[in-house]
Amino acid sequence: MTQPVPLIAGNWKMNGLAAAMDEARAVAAGLGATPARVAICPPATLVERLARALAGGAVLVGGQDCHPKASGAFTGDVAAEMLADAGASLVIVGHSERRAGYGETDAVVADKARAALRAGLEPIVCVGETLAEREGGRALAVVSEQARGSLPAKLAGRDFCVAYEPVWAIGTGLTPTTPQIEEVHTAIRAVLVEMFGETGRRAPILYGGSVKPANAAEILHAAEVGGALVGGASLKAEDFLGIIRGV
């Protein structure tokens, strides 16, 4: 296991042509001394080029999704082994945009997390409630159930993160209050400890959803918050660095 240091991961989603690599280089150049691990998850087309450009530096490269299988007739998909081969060391699985847009169930997400481990990648397993679920008073139950269903037993003793991303906070500029974040992260921690014992105590729980330089420090210092998964604000080096400085 690595030390439980905070992880700040940028999820570029479906953004980034070759020119965007300059932003990643600027992140690497501007990082300075930080207690955090820092990762950028570009679109699959840029994983190899970015990994080469950032090789030897402190910024890690990750994928945004992977197929459960190592190879086969799955047109358009990318295997975890391919991401590792391209130089990635992490992979996001179960992002709400995959769950909602591609019907990914907890069982599929767990399969993808297993694939990540098989390929030697550290999975970042995402969970998060919709606005209707929160307003219905079901946020804790939904997130706990997603965590139980999406985290395979094989994670015991391995490096992994969970990312709590409330669906209603993604790309909206809305964020939960700090007590709301702490309440959910504490519930996720309880599930992790119940499932994985010591490993579950150490796995970072990232917060994601409208993290910006202006709110990063407060969120990152909240109880049980072990980092951030950043969408829009990770596309500009200056903003991403501002968030990293909040650790």
Ligand code: 13P
């Ligand atoms: P935003 O930071 O753009 O809200 O996106 C969060 C996210 O979905 C990261 O995976």
